[in-house]
Amino acid sequence: MMPQDFVPVLLTFAVVGGFAGIALVATHFLGPKAYSPIKQDTYECGVDYIGDSRSRFSVKFYLVAVLFVMFDLEVVFMYPWAVNFRTLGTFGLATMGIFLVILTVGLLYEWKKGALEWD
Amino acid sequence: MPEIVAFLIEKTLVTIFVFIVVLTVVAFTTWIERIVAGHIQMRYGPNRAGPKGLFQVAADGVKFFMKEEFIPDRANKVLFVIAPTFTFMAAGFIMAVIPFGDRIMIGGREVLLQIADLNIAVLYVLAIGSLGVYGIIAGGWASNNKYSLMGGLRASSQMISYEIAMGLAIVALLLDHGTLSLRQIVLNQQGAIWHWSVFSHPIGFIIFYVAAFAESARVPFDLPEAENEIVAGYHTEYSAMKFGLFMFGEYVHMVLGSALIATLYFGGWSIPWVTAPEEPGLLWGLATFAVLWIKTYFFVFVYMWVRWTLPRFRYDQLMNLGWKRLIPIGVVNIFITAALLVVFQHLGIAG
Numbered sequence: 001m002m003p004q005d006f007v008p009v010l011l012t013f014a015v016v017g018g019f020a021g022i023a024l025v026a027t028h029f030l031g032p033k034a035y036s037p038i039k040q041d042t043y044e045c046g047v048d049y050i051g052d053s054r055s056r057f058s059v060k061f062y063l064v065a066v067l068f069v070m071f072d073l074e075v076v077f078m079y080p081w082a083v084n085f086r087t088l089g090t091f092g093l094a095t096m097g098i099f100l101v102i103l104t105v106g107l108l109y110e111w112k113k114g115a116l117e118w119d
Numbered sequence: 120m121p122e123i124v125a126f127l128i129e130k131t132l133v134t135i136f137v138f139i140v141v142l143t144v145v146a147f148t149t150w151i152e153r154i155v156a157g158h159i160q161m162r163y164g165p166n167r168a169g170p171k172g173l174f175q176v177a178a179d180g181v182k183f184f185m186k187e188e189f190i191p192d193r194a195n196k197v198l199f200v201i202a203p204t205f206t207f208m209a210a211g212f213i214m215a216v217i218p219f220g221d222r223i224m225i226g227g228r229e230v231l232l233q234i235a236d237l238n239i240a241v242l243y244v245l246a247i248g249s250l251g252v253y254g255i256i257a258g259g260w261a262s263n264n265k266y267s268l269m270g271g272l273r274a275s276s277q278m279i280s281y282e283i284a285m286g287l288a289i290v291a292l293l294l295d296h297g298t299l300s301l302r303q304i305v306l307n308q309q310g311a312i313w314h315w316s317v318f319s320h321p322i323g324f325i326i327f328y329v330a331a332f333a334e335s336a337r338v339p340f341d342l343p344e345a346e347n348e349i350v351a352g353y354h355t356e357y358s359a360m361k362f363g364l365f366m367f368g369e370y371v372h373m374v375l376g377s378a379l380i381a382t383l384y385f386g387g388w389s390i391p392w393v394t395a396p397e398e399p400g401l402l403w404g405l406a407t408f409a410v411l412w413i414k415t416y417f418f419v420f421v422y423m424w425v426r427w428t429l430p431r432f433r434y435d436q437l438m439n440l441g442w443k444r445l446i447p448i449g450v451v452n453i454f455i456t457a458a459l460l461v462v463f464q465h466l467g468i469a470g
Contacts, residue, residue: 004126005235005236005237005238006235006237007126007127007130008130008133008134008215008234008235009212009215009216009234009235009237009243011130011131011134011234012134012138012211012212012214012215012234012235013208013212013215015134015135015138016138016207016208016211016212016214017204017208019138019142019211020204020207020208020211020364021204023183023184023360023363023364024200024204024360024361024364026184026360027183027184027185027186027188027359027360027361027363028188030184030185031184031185031186031187031188031359032187033187033188034187037192039189040189040190040191040192041191041192041193042191042193042262042263042264042356043191043264043266043350043355043356044264044265044266045350052193052263053262053263053264053265053267053268054263057268057269057272060276061272061275061276064276064279064280064438065275065276065279067442068279068280068282068283071283071446072279072282072283072286075283075286075287075290076286078286078287078290078453079241079242079290079293079299082290082291082293082294082453083293083297083298083299084297085293085294085297085457085460086297086460086464089461089464090461092457093457093458093461096457097454097457100450100453100454103450104447104450107446107447107450111442111443116438116439116442116443117435118434118435118438118439
């Protein structure tokens with residue numbers, strides 16, 4: 001693996017990003033523009049809007065995000081282990097088995113705590 | 120010609136070729152989806168613009184460009200403009216590592232029908248693929264609309280939940296292949312048809328496929344844009360090309376996700392029982408290229424089929440399926456796969 005292997009990836013970034021950028025700029029110049037204060041209003045099914053949407057929302061979404069960070073990290077830990085599994089053999093199986101048990105206990109704990117309930 | 124210049128020219132041509140092919144396929148997928156929907160619901164679907172309605176794609180494209188660019192007064196302007204671009208780019212960047220075909224020889228030069236054969240390709244796909252959620256949540260929040268905010272929150276929650284299940288399914292696959300390079304994974308699956316990973320990892324495949332459905336936010340996981348609850352979810356306030364980029368991003372995600380499923384579990388570009396010729400020419404390249412797209416399109420078709428067949432989940436059912444079913448099954452699947460591999464190793468059976 002050489003740094004130059006990533007040059008084509010940067011090329012893809014440029015091509016895809018360029019397409020998106022050009023599309024946005026082109027539609028900015030091509031489309032009609034008619035400003036009207038009522039049209040520029042927030043859409044709430046045609047009725048005057050009530051309050052602001054910068055308000056509070058269910059804590060559940062926050063909880064899911066926190067759980068995600070923990071579990072995703074644990075999955076990331078497994079990648080190097082999985083790639084080298086054939087050379088690690090039984091030792092690898094035993095160590096990762098312990099890790100998986102801890103992971104499962106954590107999942108069961110939050111399950112019983114009701115962190116996964118959504119109602 | 121110095122090697123570095125030849126390398127740059129080769130890679131630029133391959134990149135542009137792949138980009139154009141993907142974009143064309145994605146554009147026609149929007150048309151095919153409506154034709155499939157029409158036939159499933161016993162009606163014609165688009166058939167006015169051009170023969171069989173084929174020019175519908177061009178008509179839609181022109182309309183995206185010619186519509187008024189609309190930004191609500193109360194929106195956060197910068198984020199509102201950046202968000203759809205971000206979603207589209209996160210979906211499109213995945214094409215960089217997908218092996219679209221084998222190596223071919225052109226004028227004594229070895230050309231790989233893949234933009235970049237990274238040795239961390241699987242990690243790259245997961246990392247870039249998960250960036251799409253930023254565009255959606257930014258778009259939902261920046262619109263300053265309650266429906267958009269709800270859609271954005273739902274989308275982010277759903278996507279991050281199923282990302283874990285997807286990661287676990289891939290770990291089980293990596294135990295077997297022992298590499299993160301997608302090209303190497305395809306090479307491992309060459310030969311007889313039962314060398315395809317789907318036969319050795321059926322549970323992992325099911326988890327991955329369900330998670331891929333949820334990641335692309337399509338029926339039955341389309342709660343982020345459930346139109347009878349929250350209008351159009353995170354893209355309620357979007358119009359013209361900014362909406363177009365959101366929609367295009369979704370289709371790119373679907374097509375490249377299907378290509379990834381074909382690559383990881385169904386042998387990618389490899390043709391069962393056929394080995395690469397000694398001197399792989401353009402014909403071999405086209406054959407492998409076509410085989411990958413046939414496999415990919417089968418999964419794209421299943422996406423459409425499911426979309427017009429199944430109803431939508433409720434949000435608690437969606438979360439239960441992700442956290443209480445797929446993740447435990449994924450963990451158990453890893454452990455069983457690892458244990459079986461160790462047993463096979465001791466018995467001296469490879470693979």
